[in-house]
Amino acid sequence: MKPANAIATLLPIATFCLSVAVGLIACLQWRVARNKLRLDLFDRRWQIYAATSKFVDAINNDPENVGSYMNDFNAGTSNAEFLFDSDVVNYIKLVRSHAVGMRTAHVLSDEKQRDEKMRTSNIERFASERKWLIEQVQSGAVTKTFAAYLSFANIKA
Numbered sequence: 216m217k218p219a220n221a222i223a224t225l226l227p228i229a230t231f232c233l234s235v236a237v238g239l240i241a242c243l244q245w246r247v248a249r250n251k252l253r254l255d256l257f258d259r260r261w262q263i264y265a266a267t268s269k270f271v272d273a274i275n276n277d278p279e280n281v282g283s284y285m286n287d288f289n290a291g292t293s294n295a296e297f298l299f300d301s302d303v304v305n306y307i308k309l310v311r312s313h314a315v316g317m318r319t320a321h322v323l324s325d326e327k328q329r330d331e332k333m334r335t336s337n338i339e340r341f342a343s344e345r346k347w348l349i350e351q352v353q354s355g356a357v358t359k360t361f362a363a364y365l366s367f368a369n370i371k372a
Contacts, residue, residue: 260298263291263299266292267361270285270288271310274317274348275349278321281318299364303360306360310348310357314344314348317340320337320340320341
Protein backbone atom coordinates (compact mmCIF):
# COMPACT_ATOMS: atom_id res chain seq x y z
CA MET A 216 0.00 0.00 0.00
CA LYS A 217 1.32 3.34 -1.02
CA PRO A 218 1.59 6.16 1.55
CA ALA A 219 -0.80 8.31 -0.50
CA ASN A 220 -3.41 5.53 -0.45
CA ALA A 221 -2.95 5.08 3.33
CA ILE A 222 -3.52 8.80 3.94
CA ALA A 223 -6.54 8.78 1.64
CA THR A 224 -7.96 5.84 3.58
CA LEU A 225 -7.15 7.15 7.07
CA LEU A 226 -8.29 10.76 6.49
CA PRO A 227 -12.04 9.96 6.31
CA ILE A 228 -11.72 7.67 9.35
CA ALA A 229 -9.94 10.40 11.32
CA THR A 230 -12.55 12.95 10.25
CA PHE A 231 -15.34 10.64 11.38
CA CYS A 232 -13.65 10.01 14.76
CA LEU A 233 -13.14 13.73 15.23
CA SER A 234 -16.79 14.48 14.42
CA VAL A 235 -17.92 11.81 16.92
CA ALA A 236 -15.68 13.38 19.58
CA VAL A 237 -17.08 16.86 18.82
CA GLY A 238 -20.63 15.49 19.02
CA LEU A 239 -19.87 13.82 22.36
CA ILE A 240 -18.40 17.03 23.77
CA ALA A 241 -21.44 19.00 22.57
CA CYS A 242 -23.75 16.50 24.27
CA LEU A 243 -21.81 16.76 27.52
CA GLN A 244 -21.87 20.57 27.36
CA TRP A 245 -25.63 20.47 26.83
CA ARG A 246 -26.05 18.29 29.94
CA VAL A 247 -23.87 20.61 32.02
CA ALA A 248 -25.84 23.65 30.83
CA ARG A 249 -29.15 21.92 31.59
CA ASN A 250 -27.98 20.96 35.08
CA LYS A 251 -26.71 24.49 35.73
CA LEU A 252 -30.08 25.90 34.67
CA ARG A 253 -31.84 23.47 36.99
CA LEU A 254 -29.57 24.45 39.87
CA ASP A 255 -30.01 28.19 39.19
CA LEU A 256 -33.76 27.72 39.05
CA PHE A 257 -33.67 25.84 42.36
CA ASP A 258 -31.60 28.60 43.99
CA ARG A 259 -33.99 31.33 42.88
CA ARG A 260 -37.03 29.33 43.93
CA TRP A 261 -35.42 28.58 47.29
CA GLN A 262 -34.92 32.31 47.91
CA ILE A 263 -38.63 32.92 47.37
CA TYR A 264 -39.55 30.02 49.64
CA ALA A 265 -37.16 31.30 52.31
CA ALA A 266 -38.58 34.83 52.06
CA THR A 267 -42.13 33.53 52.43
CA SER A 268 -41.29 31.22 55.32
CA LYS A 269 -39.27 33.90 57.09
CA PHE A 270 -42.09 36.43 56.65
CA VAL A 271 -44.77 34.12 58.03
CA ASP A 272 -42.55 33.23 61.00
CA ALA A 273 -41.65 36.87 61.66
CA ILE A 274 -45.19 38.17 61.66
CA ASN A 275 -46.37 35.29 63.82
CA ASN A 276 -43.68 36.12 66.37
CA ASP A 277 -44.14 39.90 66.12
CA PRO A 278 -47.72 40.46 64.94
CA GLU A 279 -47.84 44.14 65.84
CA ASN A 280 -45.07 45.03 63.36
CA VAL A 281 -46.23 43.37 60.15
CA GLY A 282 -45.42 46.46 58.11
CA SER A 283 -41.74 46.35 59.02
CA TYR A 284 -41.44 42.86 57.47
CA MET A 285 -43.62 43.54 54.44
CA ASN A 286 -40.95 45.27 52.32
CA ASP A 287 -38.51 42.37 52.65
CA PHE A 288 -41.29 39.93 51.80
CA ASN A 289 -42.38 41.91 48.73
CA ALA A 290 -38.79 42.22 47.52
CA GLY A 291 -38.05 38.56 48.19
CA THR A 292 -41.09 37.29 46.31
CA SER A 293 -41.21 39.80 43.46
CA ASN A 294 -40.04 37.27 40.83
CA ALA A 295 -42.38 34.48 41.87
CA GLU A 296 -44.63 34.69 38.82
CA PHE A 297 -41.64 34.00 36.56
CA LEU A 298 -40.39 30.99 38.52
CA PHE A 299 -43.54 29.23 39.74
CA ASP A 300 -46.90 28.17 38.42
CA SER A 301 -50.06 29.92 39.51
CA ASP A 302 -50.56 27.73 42.60
CA VAL A 303 -47.52 29.16 44.38
CA VAL A 304 -48.08 32.69 43.07
CA ASN A 305 -51.67 32.61 44.35
CA TYR A 306 -50.50 31.25 47.70
CA ILE A 307 -47.99 34.10 48.06
CA LYS A 308 -50.77 36.57 47.24
CA LEU A 309 -52.97 34.90 49.84
CA VAL A 310 -50.27 35.18 52.50
CA ARG A 311 -49.77 38.83 51.57
CA SER A 312 -53.50 39.58 51.74
CA HIS A 313 -53.84 37.95 55.17
CA ALA A 314 -50.81 39.87 56.43
CA VAL A 315 -52.18 43.15 55.08
CA GLY A 316 -55.55 42.37 56.64
CA MET A 317 -53.86 41.66 59.94
CA ARG A 318 -51.87 44.89 59.79
CA THR A 319 -54.94 46.94 58.84
CA ALA A 320 -57.05 45.42 61.59
CA HIS A 321 -54.30 46.07 64.14
CA VAL A 322 -53.92 49.72 63.09
CA LEU A 323 -57.66 50.28 63.13
CA SER A 324 -58.12 48.59 66.49
CA ASP A 325 -55.45 50.85 68.04
CA GLU A 326 -57.08 54.05 66.81
CA LYS A 327 -59.40 55.84 69.14
CA GLN A 328 -62.84 54.99 67.97
CA ARG A 329 -66.18 56.01 69.31
CA ASP A 330 -67.79 52.87 68.00
CA GLU A 331 -66.80 49.96 70.22
CA LYS A 332 -68.32 47.48 67.73
CA MET A 333 -65.84 48.58 65.04
CA ARG A 334 -62.94 48.22 67.45
CA THR A 335 -64.14 44.77 68.49
CA SER A 336 -64.63 43.81 64.84
CA ASN A 337 -61.07 44.86 64.02
CA ILE A 338 -59.68 42.94 66.99
CA GLU A 339 -61.56 39.83 65.84
CA ARG A 340 -60.33 40.30 62.28
CA PHE A 341 -56.75 40.67 63.55
CA ALA A 342 -57.12 37.45 65.55
CA SER A 343 -58.67 35.64 62.59
CA GLU A 344 -55.91 36.70 60.17
CA ARG A 345 -53.23 35.79 62.69
CA LYS A 346 -54.82 32.40 63.31
CA TRP A 347 -54.74 31.66 59.58
CA LEU A 348 -51.06 32.60 59.39
CA ILE A 349 -50.21 30.51 62.44
CA GLU A 350 -52.01 27.53 60.89
CA GLN A 351 -49.82 27.90 57.81
CA VAL A 352 -46.77 27.21 59.93
CA GLN A 353 -48.29 24.54 62.14
CA SER A 354 -49.82 22.58 59.27
CA GLY A 355 -46.70 22.93 57.12
CA ALA A 356 -48.72 24.55 54.33
CA VAL A 357 -45.85 26.84 53.35
CA THR A 358 -43.51 23.90 52.84
CA LYS A 359 -46.17 21.77 51.13
CA THR A 360 -46.98 24.53 48.66
CA PHE A 361 -43.35 24.88 47.60
CA ALA A 362 -42.40 21.19 47.88
CA ALA A 363 -43.34 20.29 44.32
CA TYR A 364 -40.80 22.82 43.03
CA LEU A 365 -38.03 22.27 45.56
CA SER A 366 -38.03 18.51 46.05
CA PHE A 367 -34.91 16.52 45.32
CA ALA A 368 -36.68 14.61 42.54
CA ASN A 369 -37.02 17.84 40.56
CA ILE A 370 -33.34 18.72 40.96
CA LYS A 371 -31.72 15.45 40.00
CA ALA A 372 -31.67 14.29 36.39
